[in-house]
């Protein structure tokens with residue numbers, strides 16, 4: 001039901017993590033639309049705390065709501081509306097990162113980014129308004145100190161404070177109404193769907209109750225939902241509890257693909273069923289995300305932009321493969337400071353995203369979504385949507401496969417490949433997408449092609465059945 005992203009069959013969204021609304025609008029118009037990206041996941045749009053005392057303005061302050069007013073570190077409501085409209089106008093949809101499991105963390109008080117006062121210890125958030133009665137109590141939370149401390153007990157995981165964050169009681173109609181009003185306001189603006197942050201800490205039936213209060217999108221259809229459920233076979237909560245509510249994040253894939261690229265054997269097993277991975281029709285898939293790229297939730301053995309060559313291969317393979325709906329991460333440099341906020345000026349205003357002449361980004365923005373081996377694979381994934389894997393080869397640290405008779409993908413870890421392969425594609429001359437058609441591939445009458453890779457930076461060849469005549 002909640003699995004249509006409303007972007008005309010396009011298959012990849014980009015997480016422009018911590019970007020300002022003004023920069024996202026420009027990126028939709030100058031890049032995302034023409035590369036065939038379906039949409040953009042934006043950072044939380046609602047009012048949040050401004051952390052100064054224990055750390056100067058960490059990225060995770062945006063995950064401590066103060067109200068559902070639309071002024072945040074990325075800009076104000078007018079800028080947000082302008083961005084959503086401009087992106088939608090060029091066919092790029094906007095998906096909002098919705099932090100609705102909790103409000104700000106205990107011990108915090110003051111004013112939020114929209115100027116609302118709050119006091120977490122009193123559970124007082126007049127900007128919504130929420131007060132003590134709207135939050136879970138010790139009666140509902142089976143833990144000695146009120147915090148989540150037992151992932152084996154669903155009541156503990158859902159009804160207690162996650163790392164001291166004031167936990168809302170979504171069993172109450174009033175709480176559901178406040179969140180639904182927030183979502184409906186965003187639907188009116190033109191937002192196409194929502195990432196439910198910390199969904200694992202919310203009861204599926206209470207998320208459903210909120211979804212049932214939402215309008216259809218203005219163009220018709222239900223909003224797109226994907227739920228953040230960190231399930232690594234390590235607790236009582238499983239992704240399957242949420243598949244009736246939309247897509248569900250598949251964190252096990254992050255480990256699998258990292259192993260697959262490092263070992264380059266058995267790549268067909270990145271979705272091996274031994275790990276109970278979420279069925280493809282409901283799997284929301286990515287190589288890394290804003291949290292685990294910093295070493296949380298999944299350990300340090302994941303692939304990130306910090307090892308560009310392996311990372312490019314991981315993302316390109318993920319976009320070529322036939323598993324799930326995919327998201328590409330777009331980061332900023334943070335060195336080894338896992339709390340570091342976005343690139344900023346002295347007063348902590350987030351810096352603009354300048355585009356260099358070679359298409360890369362400046363000011364500390366990594367822009368992985370602009371790397372050719374990643375950006376050009378969005379068009380591949382769009383073209384082969386709905387097809388199966390065929391002609392599979394995976395040996396000598398090489399992998400190649402067709403997607404139906406719509407596309408062909410080859411990758412060589414060494415940077416070198418020279419093979420005549422059966423592609424199953426119609427005869428014709430094709431553009432290699434990765435080299436922006438600097439290289440062309442001829443498929444003969446029997447569907448065979450001579451595949452050559454001699455490129456250490458982008459050791460990939462990918463083409464789709466739109467023959468370049």
Ligand SMILES: O=C(/C=C/c1ccc(O)c(O)c1)N[C@@H](Cc1ccc(O)cc1)C(=O)NCCCOc1c(-c2ccc(O)c(O)c2)oc2cc(O)cc(O)c2c1=O
Nearest residue numbers: 060063099105162163164165197198200228230291296297
């Ligand atoms: O590292 C962080 C923030 C991480 C984070 C933020 C947003 C996410 O969507 C996310 O997945 C993780 N936060 C830092 C700093 C911090 C922030 C708030 C706080 O009360 C205490 C500390 C940190 O060290 N957090 C403890 C480890 C990460 O524990 C967090 C998890 C989390 C991690 C692993 C799990 O299996 C899980 O079910 C939940 O989800 C959050 C969701 C939020 O909405 C806000 C949070 O603060 C957090 C969050 O702290």
Ligand SMILES: [Ca+2]
Nearest residue numbers: 158167201202
């Ligand atoms: Ca909860």
